[in-house]
Each structure stands twice: as C-alpha cells, then as structure tokens.
Amino acid sequence: MTVTTLLILLLVGAIATYFSGDKLASKVALLFSIVSFVFSVYLLNMFSTGGNINYLSEWISYPKVYFALQADGLSMAMVLLTTALTPLIIFSSFGNKFSNSKSFYALVLFMTFAMTGTFLAADGLLYYIFWELALIPIYFIVLIWGNGNANSRKKAVVKFFIYTLAGSLFMLVAFAYLYQKTNSFLLGNLFNLKLNSTEQFWIFSAFFLAYAIKIPIIPFHTWQAKVYQKAPTVGTMLLSGIMLKMGLYSIIRWQIQIAPLAAKTYMPYLIGISLAGVIYGSIVALRQKDLKKLLAYSSLAHVGLIAAGCYTLTLDGLSGAVYQMIAHGFVIVGLFFIAEIIYRRFETRKIIEMGGIRSQTPKFSSMFMILVLASVALPGTFNFIGEFTVLYSISQINIWFAVIGGTTIILGAYYMLKMFQNVMLGETNVKVFADVTTNEIITLVIIIGFLLFFGLYSKPISDLVKPAINDILIHINR
Template sequence: MNVSLILIILFVGALVTFLAGDKLASKVALFFGLAAAGCSIVLLNHFNLGENISFISQWISKPNVSFALKADGLSLAMVLLTTVLTAIITFSSFGNDYKNAKSFYALILFMSFAMVGTFLASDGLLYYIFWELSLIPIYFIALVWGNGDVEERRKAVVKFFIYTLAGSLFMLIAFVYLYQKAGSFLIEDLYKVTLSATEQFWIFLAFFLAYAIKIPLIPFHTWQANVYQKAPTVGTMLLSGIMLKMGLYSIIRWQLPITPLAASEYKYIFIAIGIAGVIYGSIVALRQKDLKKLLAYSSLAHVGLIAAGTYTLTLDGLRGAVLQMIAHGFVVVGLFYTAEIIYRRYETRVIAEMGGIRSQTPKFTSMFLILVMASISLPATFNFVGEFTVLYSLSQVNVWFAILGGTTIILGAYYMLRMFQHSMLGETNSKVFADVSMNEGITLVAIIAVLLFFGMYPKPIIDLITPSLEEILNQINRIN
C-alpha cells in the first residue's frame, strides 16, 4: 500500500461526482472525501508500523522528472489536515443549494487532490504542477458561486489568480536553475546542490515571493480580504483552512533546506515581516464591520505569527508552526462556518445587524464561544499549544519578537470578544434565529472535538512531525 492511493481516490472521486449529476453530487463527494480521510488514517497506521509508503517512478526522461511522493511525518500531518477538512467542508455545505452542483463538488475534490499532491510531491516539477493545479478549482469556485456583485467578484478573483500565478513563475525559474545544477528535480538531489551565498539569496527570494502571496504575508496580502469575502463560504474555508498552509509547509520543506545560508543571514528580516503581519492584521480586524472580513484579517494575523516561527530555524519554531497550522486550519474553518450559519438565518454578515442570538439558541452560542476562545489561544485548546511554542521560539531569537508577536493574543482577544458580544449578546433580534440543524451541529462538534482533544493531548501530532523536522534542521545545519 502506498500513498498514491489517496490521490487516486480524490481524482476518481472528482470524476465520479461530476458524472453523478446534481442531485447525487454532494453525497458522492462526501463519500469520496470520507474515503480519502479514512485512507489517510490507514496510511498513517502503516507509517507508524515502519512501512515505506512513499512512491517514486520515472515519469519523463528528458528532462529528468519523477512522479515522486514522499510520505514522512510532516507530509502525512498535512495530508490528514487536508483530507479531514475536505470531508468536513463538504458536509458543511449540505445546508446550501448550488446551481450546477456536480461541477461545484467535483471542483472541491479536485482541489483537495491538488493540495494533497503538493504536500506529498518530492520532485520539484511535480510539486510545481500540483501547486498550480490547486489554483484552477478555487478560481472557478469563487468566480461562479461567489457572493455579491459579479463584476466586483470577477475583479477580486482575477487579481488573486494573477498574483498567485506571477509569484509561482519565480518559483519555477528557481527550480529550473536548480535543475541545471543537480540534473534532477528530486528533493534529495536539490538538497545536495552546493550554492554560493548570492545564488542562495536569489533562489530564497524566488521561493519567498511564491509563498508570501499564497500565505499571504504583508505586503503581498492585498488580494486576501476581498477574495475571502466574495468567495462562497466553502471556498473561503478551503482557502483559509488548507490552501494557505501550502505556502507555510513549503517554507519548511523546500525553501529553508535548499537555501540555509540565506535563511540564516536574513532570518531577522523575515521574522519581522511575519510579526508585522500579526500587528497589521490585528489592527485592521479591529475596524471591520463585516464578519467575514474580520475573520479574514484575523487569519492574516495568525499566519503571520506562524511564518515568523518557521524562520526562527529552531526545532521549537518549526514544530510550533506546524502545530499552529493544523490548529488554525480547524478553528478558521469553524469560525467561517459559524458566519455561514448566521448568514443562512439573518442574510447579513454585518455585525451590527446581528445580536440577541444567545437568547434564541444557547447551544449555537456556546459552540461559537468555544471557537472564539480557541482562536485567541485559550489554554486547553489546540491553538494554545502551537502559539505558545512559536512565541517561545521567537524569544530564543530575540525577546522583543516574542513580545510583539504576543500582541496577537491581546488584540485578538479584544476584537474577537467584541465581535462575539455584538453578534451573540444584547437584546433579542427581531429576526428569528432557528437552532442549529443536525448537519450543522455535527460539523461544529467535530471541529470542536479536534481542538479540545489535541489541546489537552497534542503528543500524537508532536511525535508524528518531530522526526521529519529534525531531519530538515539537520539538513539546514549540515550545509550551513
């Protein structure tokens, strides 16, 4: 059994979903999403037993390109995040009716296929192909099924597409240059390439442009808030919960080990860029009146801190970043889903037009509160584990980085609790807020269960990812 089975399930699932027709599309997509998540768990079990579940086969002889998939603890953690969230996101969409549903759900599975491929690929060109493939489905999901004025939506999505594509081209140029040195795109061969300080600087920068746009980091973030707002909630959850993790994962997997000299020399600059995103995102979130935009800028602040952790070049920084990636994926999907639940009942995302929900549905309010507390890293939630570890790693580099990075907790607590107060508390709204349905309740409970379980017992994930991160650090230190 090898890891390519997950890709086969998702790709075949996308085709079958499209052929199933609009009535059955959602159920077929959920079936294949659950199958992929189940397969991920089975593969994890095989990996823990010491079996080699990686896959490599010659694909193209000239240039030398392999269909190579590397399954270590780090990549499996990201695959689990992708497949589990894909199933949850698919199930969460059952409360909406979509025109041409077969295409909509097929695109979700195809996007998951591309993202899983990105996390598993260990050949540079194959990785780049999967990276670019993931852009196509989200483009159509946001454009065709998005919110608001069609022309504004088109402008936002086209800007996102062009920004991301342009950044990726720099990464492709870097891979082509590395191929000339190594004679191969395989990651093991690229790790062995000897580069001068100048060469490393330019390759580091080329990778950074691609990753900074995808994450996004300031000042490459200008596409984010509008796309998050205009995209349907499913699209926003895919973008924020999974797709931005591709950039953060790639920093650890590709950028740092290939260009360790540049990473070490310029780490203070890039840590500062990440922390600047924390402060900027938090301040802008304070001023937002639209719930989805507030959550978008909150996400910008959190991923800035994660990026800062990756550039510390410490085990704690890398480990905390990966833990926070996974925790952020679940909590941000949960928060955007609660925004969707409110919109289904009130048909508004303006916070001032909400209020009084607690008096009508304490059950939903309680689940929303847990997600808010997880977002601000309350102890016993998964986010606390990752965020505390990242802040500790920043203090090892410079205590001021930790102090400034910690503003995400203070400012985050302020704008998230204020948002909760205005949306949930106060006088009863004139509109009736129906209690959560069974589908909505199952979705929220599943997300909350993950956040609380791993908040109190993160050891399984730490044990899974630590050996891979230690190998990457050894690679950085060996060349450095």
C-alpha cells in the same frame, strides 16, 4: 499500498462526483472524501509501523522528471489535515443549494487532490504542477458560486489569480536554475546542492515571493480579504483552512532546506516581516464591520505568527508552526462556518445587523464561544500549544520579537470578544434565529472536539511531526 492510491481516490472521486448528477453530487463527494480520510489514517498506520508508502517512477525523460511522492511526519500531518477538513467542509455545505452542484463538488475534490499532491511531491516540477493545479478549482469556485455581483467577484478572483500565478513563475525559474546545476528536480538532489551565498539569495527570494503571496505575508496580502469575502463559504474554508498551509509547509519543506544560508542570514528580517502581519492584521480586524472580512484579517494575523515560527529555524519554532497550522485549519473553518450559519438565518454579514442570538439559541452561542476562545489561544485548546511553542522559540532569538508576536493574543482577544458581544449579545434581532440543525451541530462538535482533545493531549501529533523536523534541522545545520 502507496500514497498514489490516495491521489487516485481523490481524482476518481472528482470525476465520479461530476458524473453523478446534481442531486447526488454532494453525497458522492462526501463519500469519497470520507474514504480518502480513512485511507489517510491507514497510510499513517503503515508509516508509523515502518512501511514504505513512498512512490518513485520516471515520468518525463527530458528534462528528467519523476513522479515522486514522499511521506514523512511533516507531509503526513498536512495530508491528514487536508483529508480531515475536506469532508467537514463538504458536509457543512449541505445547508446550501448550489446551481450545477456536480461541477461545484467535483472542483472541491479536485482541489483537494491538487493540495494533497503538493504536500506529497518529492520532485520539484511535479510539486510545481500540483501547486498550480490547486489554483484552477478555487478560481472557478469563487467566480461562479461566489457572493456579490459578477463584476466584483471577477475583479477579486482575477487579482488573486494573477498575484499567485506571478509569484509561482518566480519559483518555476528557480527550479529551472536548480535543474541546470543538478540535472534533477528530485528533492534529495536539490537539498544536496552546494550553492554560494549569491545563488542562495536569489533562489530563496524567488521561493519567498511564491509563498508570501499564497500565505499571505504583508505586503503581499492585498488579494486576501476581498477573495475571502467574495468566495462562497466552502471556498473560503478551503483557502483559509488548507490552501494557505501550502505556502507555510513549503517554507519548511523546500525554501529553508535548499537555501539554508540565506534563511539564516535574513532570519531577523523574515521574522520581522511576518510579525508585522500580526500587528497589521489585528489592527485592521478591529475596524471591520463585515464578519467574513474580520475573520479574514484575523487569519492574516495568525498566519503571520506561524510564518515567524517557520523562520526561527529551531525545533520549537518549526514544530510549533506545524501545530498551529493544524489548529488554525480547524478553528478558522469552524469560525467561517459560524458566519455561514448566521448568514443562512439573517441573510447578512454586517455585524451591526446582528445581535440577540444568544437569547434565542444558547447551544449555538456556547459552541461559538468555544471557537472564539480557541482562536485566542485559551489554555486547554490546541491553538494554545501552537502559539505558546512558537512564541517561546521566538523569545529565544529576541525577546522583543516575542513581545510583538504576543500581541496577537492580546489584540485577538479584544477584537474577537468584541465581535462575539456585538453578534451574539445585545438586543434581539427582529428576525427569528432558528436553532442549529443536526448537520450544523455535528460539524461544530467535531471541530471543537478535535481542538479540545489535542489541546489536552498533543503527544500523537508531536510524535508524528518532531522526527521530520529534526531531520530538516540536521540538514540545514550540517
């Protein structure tokens, strides 16, 4: 068995979901997503015991392109994040009704297929193809099933599509240049290239544009809040929980390894830009009156800190960034699901129109509070381990960078607790808030259970990720 089987499962699942019809689509999609997650765990076990789960086969003769898939601890961590969150996202949507649901759920699985391929690709052109394929499903998910009127959805998603496509074209040009130097797109061959400082600067910059838009890092973030707001909650979860991790993962996998000299030279500026996003996202979040937009800017602040960790080029920084990618994936999906649960009952996302929920459903209030505390990195949650490790690594480079980065905890605690107070406490809303359903409880309990378990015992993830990070650091420091 190799990782190709996982991709085939997801692709077959997307096709089967489409042909299953609208009534069965959600259940078929859930079944295939669960099977894919179980198979990912099986692949992890094979990988841990030394089994070869990689795949290499010539695909195109000229230019020479290989269907090359490679799994190490870093890519396996991202694959597991993707295949674990997908069934949760699908299951959480069972409380919603979608027109043409067979197409909706087929697109969700196809997007998962493309994102998984991005994390596994070991050939530059194959990686680029998967990277672009992931853009197509989310475009239609937002455009067809999004919130608001059709014109506003179209405006938001077209801007997102053009931004990300434009950034990706710079990356494609960089790959074309690298191919001229090596006659290969293979990961190992690109890493062994001896580029001069000027070449590294331009290659690094081309990759940076693609990744900064996808993550996003300011000032390339202007598409994010509107798209998160206009997307159906499933789309927002896919974007924030998984898709933005493609950019963060790619910094570690591709950018800093192909152009390590540029990464070292411009490290202070890269960390500074990333941390600027922490401040900006936190301040703008304070002013938001729409719950989804507040969570979108909160996400912007957190991924800014993760990007700063990626650019520290240290074991703690890179490891902490990966921990926080995983933790952020779960907590942001949980928070957007909380927003969806409230919307199902109150039919509003305006914070001012909420309130008094805690008195009606203490159970829901408790779960919401745990996710809020995880978001602000309370000790005992997995988010704390990720943020502390990143901040520690930044402090080794410049203590003032760490002080600035630490504001994500202070400001985050302020706006998240203030949001919780306005949404959950105060006077009871005139509408009755029905208690959470079994479906909603199961989804939230799984997310909370993950964050608390790995917050107390993170060794399995650390043991998986650190050897791969060590190998990357050995390569860029040789």
